[in-house]
Amino acid sequence: MAAKLTLGPILFHWDADAKRDFYARIADESPIDTVYLGEVVCSKRTPFFDSHLPEVVERLERGGKTVVFSSLTEVVLNRERKMTTDLCVAGDHNIEINNAAGLIATKGRPHRIGPMMNVYNEETMVHLAGHGANHFSLPPELPGTVVELMAQRARPLDVAIEVQAFGRVPLAISARCFHARAHRRSKDECQFVCGEDPDGLTLTTLENERFLVINGVQTLSHGYLNLAAEIEDLLARGVTHVRLMPHRTDMVAVSTIFADRLAGRSTGAEAMSRLAAFGIGPFINGFWHGIAGHQYHDARGPVAA
Amino acid sequence: MLRAAVDAGADAVYCGFQNATNARNFTGLNFTSEELHSSVAYAHAHGAKVLLALNSFASAGRFPLWKEAADCGARIGVDAFIVADIGVAACIAHHHPHCRLHLSVQAGASSPEAINFYCCEFGIRRAVLPRILTIPEIRQLKAEIPCEIETFVFGNHGLMVEGRCSLTNYAVGISTNxxxxxxxxxxxxxxxxxxxxxxxxxxxxxxxxxxxxxxxxxxxxxxxxxxxxxxxxxxxAFEEPISLNLMEMLPALAAVGVDALKIEGRQRSRAYVGNVVGGFRKAIDAVAAGRAPDLIDLLALTEGQKQTQGAFMTKKWR
Structure with missing residues (x-):
């Protein structure tokens, strides 16, 4: 079976029209197989898009996409608990769980496990598969050698293994909103200032290194993960689904480049040179190679991003 | 260090092996199995318990290290294991069903639903709560879970969800998890x-x-x-270098049903451990006897010489 191309949930606070237009293009023009929807970062953002979801789902399904709903990463407040439980008890759609708060409600029913669920080893995978998990998006910090061991165990369990291959990498989550803090506000008075930075707000070090990106309560890499040159390696190690994370760049074009790679229609060098023209980056891939995540490892050895 | 804590009146002391199986894998900090053996004997002779931290995440291919650490701890007779990894929890629950399991803050369980999952699956007896909950939130949570709860009272004031942070690995290629x-x-x-x-x-x-x-x-x-x-x-951009100190809030923590109070000590000096543990011991005993705690000055020991009651008082900091 050929590996499938997926689109992870939008991590950033785009306004409703931008999201609708984005998904309309994805539905109609992209070669993506599966689209993950839903707010996974900040529960305060959900009201803005909830009413548009049915229309977006319909459009994506009409375009032949499988739709999966992703649950919140951090679940503390009562409204976050309710969001998670409501999503998990409704049995009429695919769900991806990103917090253990969703595991009891889905026990015994098919579901997916998201990248924030800390599935680092086969024993954890086997345990969750016994509860109905049939698809694992692994933590982005796992090196390819570990992913390979996980995929070997996944095969007899008949569960899928998904790995992020494009986009800024989620590195940490907090109860505090760093976006609000940067604007001298509290989370309760944030006025959704995170919406001003559709790909996140860059933090530079005191020596002007562009180091990290903040997105509300989340911290991401400044560099864009790009495993376009490693696609053969991903497939050889048993990855079944390749995930692209949404950014404001031309994601239809990005997904086409990755689809070409998965189908063997282009080389890693060709894909990298096409992606280099997008004006995003720097590109990073250190985690996959077992080195510092901010680095880019190529044939000449590790290169600082 | 363990002895300093026991001597100063700690009821239980966390420790770990000198490898990746615990979340404080630093040179000179942890125990060999022989050291653990003699430390457990010392603690038990003085009426204290030893809790073995196996609270990092075992990446595929390295799982036997965590399994061996658990087997060793069980052989030596530690009083509980503290875990975060679902696979490690499952392994201990299966192989050592009579051992107590505590849920580490590294598991990132910050809701009743999440804690209940670990309780149902692995018979978790105590959950260490993240440092982001207010006192009313702790009271509500305690009412909805079947296990004991433990809260941090002194040490780092961490606001990242623990066990969900790969910043160090991104920066230098060594993974916290x-x-x-x-x-x-x-x-x-x-x-x-x-x-x-x-x-x-x-x-x-x-x-x-x-x-x-x-x-x-x-x-x-x-x-x-x-x-x-x-x-x-x-x-x-994330937080000030500030220490958590909840000594003044001990009566409130007791009132909402907190079963154990945690002091961070494993990357600290012997004098620090003795002073902080001794101070909290006196304060806790005073609260238990219905007296106002004598608030000793721990400011000099805190990071950056500033201290906070953190999340526990108010949600404003979020």
Missing amino acids: MDGACSPPSKVRYDRDSAGAVIASLGSHVIDRFAPDEQAGYPTICKGRYCTAARPEPFY
Whole structure:
């Protein structure tokens, strides 16, 4: 079976029209197989898009996409608990769980496990598969050698293994909103200032290194993960689904480049040179190679991003 | 260190092996199996318990290290294992069903639903709560779960969800979750610039710069100063270097049903452990006897010489 191309949930606070237009293009023009929807970062953002979801789902399904709903990463407040439980008890759609708060409600029913669920080893995978998990998006910090061991165990369990291959990498989550803090506000008075930075707000070090990106309560890499040159390696190690994370760049074009790679229609060098023209980056891939995540490892050895 | 804590009146002491199986994998900090054996004997002889931290995440291919650590702990007779990894929890629940299991803060379980999952699956007897809950939230949570709860009362004031942070691995290639080390000393560097300021770096990344008259702090990524377009002057983008101190809140914590109070001690000096544990011992005994706790001054021991009641009082900091 050929590996499938997926689109992870939008991590950033785009306004409703931008999201609708984005998904309309994805539905109609992209070669993506599966689209993950839903707010996974900040529960305060959900009201803005909830009413548009049915229309977006319909459009994506009409375009032949499988739709999966992703649950919140951090679940503390009562409204976050309710969001998670409501999503998990409704049995009429695919769900991806990103917090253990969703595991009891889905026990015994098919579901997916998201990248924030800390599935680092086969024993954890086997345990969750016994509860109905049939698809694992692994933590982005796992090196390819570990992913390979996980995929070997996944095969007899008949569960899928998904790995992020494009986009800024989620590195940490907090109860505090760093976006609000940067604007001298509290989370309760944030006025959704995170919406001003559709790909996140860059933090530079005191020596002007562009180091990290903040997105509300989340911290991401400044560099864009790009495993376009490693696609053969991903497939050889048993990855079944390749995930692209949404950014404001031309994601239809990005997904086409990755689809070409998965189908063997282009080389890693060709894909990298096409992606280099997008004006995003720097590109990073250190985690996959077992080195510092901010680095880019190529044939000449590790290169600082 | 364990003896210092026991001697100062700790009811239980956490410890770990000298490897990646615990979240404080630092040189000189942890135990060999022989040391653990004699420490358990010492603690038990003095009426204290020893809790073995196996609270990092076992990456595929390295699982036997966690399994062996659990087997060794069970053989020696530790009083509980503290775990975060579902696979490790399942393994201990299966192979050592009579051992107590505690849920580490590294599991990131911050709701009744999440804690109940671990209780149902593995018979977790106590959950260590994240440092982000207010007292009313703790009261509500306690009412909805079947296990004991433990809260941090003194030490780091961490606001990142623990067990969900790969900042160190991004910066220097050592994973907090898989290798058990956040900002490892081997990657820390202090340089002095021409103006006499101290520049603290982690790997190739400058985390903070301290003026000649400022006390230089340890370069932990989430405690560093950075700039953004929104705020071009250097600021603590994540949190100030500040210590959590809940001594004044002990009566409130007791009232909402907190079963155990946790003091961070494993990266500290013997004197620090003795002073902080001794101070809290007296305060707890006073509260238990219905007296107002005698608030000893722990300020000098705190990081950056500032302290906070953190999340526990109010949600405003979020």
